[in-house]
Amino acid sequence: MITTAIQAGGSSSRMGRDKAFVELNGRPLIEHVIRRIANLGDETLIVTNQLRAYSHLGLRTVPDAVSGTGALVGLYSALCAAQGDTVLVVACDMPFLNRALLEHQLRLAPQADAVVPRHQSQYEPLHAVYVRRACLPALEESLQAGEERVVSFYPRVRVLPVDEAVLDRLDPSGLSFFNVNTPQDLARAEQLIADGTVRLD
Secondary structure, eight states: OEEEEEEOOOOOTTTTSOGGGOEETTEEHHHHHHHHHTTSSSEEEEEOSOHHHHGGGOSEEEOOSSSOOSHHHHHHHHHHHOSSSEEEEEETTOTTOOHHHHHHHHHHGGGOSEEEEEETTEEOTTEEEEEHHHHHHHHHHHHHTTOOSGGGGGGGSOEEEEOHHHHHHHOTTOGGGOOOOSHHHHHHHHHHHHTTSOOOO
């Protein structure tokens, strides 16, 4: 069973309002994400502490499983709540997710505990596939150690990087990892749509 999980827990301080509901091309960011991952898994959940704000989307919403802040807590919460052992995790502010790349990562899931793109020499941990039974204990160790970076538990699990050659083939634009964090990012996203660089259908 596969769970798809959308992380919607950030403070959105750089945007100035909840970025999940900032509109891009007339539709909230999170709805673009939902459309991009539709039917990739057997269930979809949203990790957020604002359960009521997301209830209209008709998806299962789950709060943080432990106290604390940050994406590491959000990832742990997603894996705790997931019904599937294979969990695709994406962020709510990534409207240009590339479905072919996500499908490729899911196909690789049996080969490792985590399948994570390495883009410009950096892991993309909120565009990754995690095996629940292997990653949860490692995440717990990181949280107990007071670690905050999402990748802090990676040395404790088998990580399969998706390298640049694969990324260039499946997502030549590199826009899968484009995050709308600021009003400037939003303006750029609108321009990418307007000039035809990205299609949203």
